[in-house]
Amino acid sequence: MSEKNNLSPEAVPAVRHPDYKGEITALLRGNLAPGQLKKKLEDYHEHDIAEALELLRRDERCRLYALLDAPTLAGVLEHTEDAMPTYLEEMGIRKQLKLLPLLDPSAAADYLKGLDRPQRSALVELMDDDVRHELSFLSSFDEDAVGSRMTTDYVAIRADMTVRQAMKELIRQAADTDNISTLYAVDEAGVLVGAIDLKDLIIARETTALDDILTTSYPYVYADELVEDCVERIRGYSEDSIPVLNADNRLCGVLTAQVVAELVADELGDDYAKLGGLTAEEDLQEPLRRSVAKRLPWLVILLGLGLVVSSVVGLFERVVTHLTVIICFQSLVLDMAGNVGTQSLAVTIRVLMDADVSAKQKLALVGKEARVGLMNGLLLGVLSFAAIGLYLMAAKGEAAAFAFSVSFCTGAALALAMLLSSIIGTTVPILFKRLGVDPAVASGPLITTVNDLVAVTAYYGLAWLLLIEVLHF
Secondary structure, eight states: OOTGGGOOGGGSOOOOOOOHHHHHHHHHTSOOOHHHHHHHHTTSOHHHHHHHHTTSOHHHHHHHHHHSOHHHHHHHHHTTGGGHHHHHHTSOHHHHHHHTTTSOHHHHHHHHHTSOHHHHHHHHHTSOHHHHHHHHHHHTSOTTBGGGTOBOOOEEEETTOBHHHHHHHHHHHHTTOSOOSEEEEEOTTOBEEEEEEHHHHHHSOTTOBGGGTOBOSOOOEETTSBHHHHHHHHTTOOOSEEEEEOTTSBEEEEEEHHHHHHHHHHHHHHHHHHHTTOSSOOOTTSOHHHHHHHHHHHHHHHHHHHHHHHHHHHHTHHHHHHOGGGGGGHHHHHHHHHHHHHHHHHHHHHHHTSTTOOHHHHHHHHHHHHHHHHHHHHHHHHHHHHHHHHHHHHHSOOOHHHHHHHHHHHHHHHHHHHHHHHHHHHHHHHHHHHTTSOGGGSOHHHHHHHHHHHHHHHHHHHIIIIIIIISOO
């Protein structure tokens, strides 16, 4: 065996990935002449330059803005996401006028929405008529509407063309369009007829009519639809883009695959936030007052439900007075009920994301979750029956009859609470969905508190019935 193969893992040098953003930062802080510096920057990807912006001071970024041409700088800004408005504001109005038409129209429209009215009006007035009309159209949609997230960067062709005519039209539009993998066919009024994959167009014969290779059963959404209403419908498609129609069924934009992925991620993030009792996601930059306003309403509701739980415990004051030992196991029953209810809630919300789930399937889900809760409850109930009985005998010195009576009561209450919690965690979001309310609003804290109420009633109710009324302890 060679000496090279005898090297230990520690002796093998670790792979070092290039630090492109560090290299770019060093270049801009060096003394290279503008011509040489610009030439070196051309060797880096736009994404790497975008990452380097975070490390640069404002004066260094302004130097970079002056070095890059408008198309390259627009490509860099496309990779900056939330920081794009900050970088655009650092540029002069002339630079902004060059960049905004080159940016994705939806991103440019979002930037204009965030400006003060005088500043926005000044920019819009200086733009070309076509650009101004396009940005005004995109800015007219609410931020929760599909239209605010679509782009007008797509290829549209007439459905009555031949393949040869369609190829000529594609070549004409491709110079100004990035999204050419899917072509959308429209009629003379602009109404969507179908879609054509670029590969199918390329391999088709020149004289073939588009109708022969046109896909007419293609997913689409409307521009004025709410994002949350259509995400469930389009998330299962793996298309490069989804067409967006206006109220007259005319093609007015597309949702790219990247935007669809972002919409799904945002929607899942909102659902996750609602599971935590929030009305929407929070971030690190969110003001304190807004965070408090999001959390407080649910906390007030949960406070009221908590008072109800405490009142129920008060109703069983006689049980607590006579059998103080059962207080030790109250948290066991409550915690397990809350855990099971939250699990059922998570499963149910995931199922309800499919808009095509039938009533029969929902009923089957309730039955399945009830059986799962019952089986887990019985198994854990038997385990707690043995463990608590032995604990009371060994640690507390209680008689076997009393110890195992208390442990039987606790195990039975645990099984009953877990069964009921599974049913509640499943039926509540289904009921909310039926009423037109987002099922994620049946949040974790809400389900947990409701399950606490059920578990307390089951636990102390069984203790009163079995230990006091039947066994007379």
